Amino acid sequence: MSRIGKSPITVPSGVEVKVEKGLVTVKGTKGELTQDIDTAITVEVEGNTVNVLRHTEQKTHKAKHGLYRSLISNMIEGVSNGFKVQQELVGVGYRANVQGQRLDLMVGYSHNIILEIPKEVKVSAEAERGKNPIITLESHDKQLIGHVAAKIRSLRKPEPYKGKGIKFVGEILRRKAGKSAAKK
Numbered sequence: 001m002s003r004i005g006k007s008p009i010t011v012p013s014g015v016e017v018k019v020e021k022g023l024v025t026v027k028g029t030k031g032e033l034t035q036d037i038d039t040a041i042t043v044e045v046e047g048n049t050v051n052v053l054r055h056t057e058q059k060t061h062k063a064k065h066g067l068y069r070s071l072i073s074n075m076i077e078g079v080s081n082g083f084k085v086q087q088e089l090v091g092v093g094y095r096a097n098v099q100g101q102r103l104d105l106m107v108g109y110s111h112n113i114i115l116e117i118p119k120e121v122k123v124s125a126e127a128e129r130g131k132n133p134i135i136t137l138e139s140h141d142k143q144l145i146g147h148v149a150a151k152i153r154s155l156r157k158p159e160p161y162k163g164k165g166i167k168f169v170g171e172i173l174r175r176k177a178g179k180s181a182a183k184k
Helices: 059-080 142-154
Strands: 016-020 023-027 032-036 041-046 049-054 083-090 095-099 102-106 113-116 122-126 134-139 165-168
Touching: 016 041, 023 059, 032 059, 041 059, 049 059, 059 142, 083 142, 095 122, 134 142, 142 165
Parallel strands: none
Antiparallel strands: 016 023, 023 032, 041 049, 083 134, 083 165, 095 102, 102 113, 122 134
């Protein structure tokens, strides 16, 4: 039984939800998102609540019930409030510059890495003296912002000995002691 799928989604004011032929469209102040829905799932809009229903008790339908409820909830949250992800560059000489939708990273390689960020994602980089540079990503699409953040992190994953690399702000890394711990 899907507990997540059963709970109704409340729609805040200023957000419009439409369901047409297996396609859910959500419009808000931050933008517009669409999502295809499986035929085993039905989406009903009643006033300012959205209910996601399933027709059978099959295991795959139960899984999709919770999945589509979460996707629609994230869409509503995104078009009303938006999502924000911050990443920190830890390492000597690590820098980030932004020119429009291009992110220029210096993360310890012999060359700079230049990434084209999708137009739906707003990117900014800030560097204070004595602190690690921080990259901030903002968007109304949670899937897209997560994909872009994972791509940036994959360029230089944090290593377990010194913690150098690109990590999420607030992420706790599992550290290893290294060679000096074995000699004692």
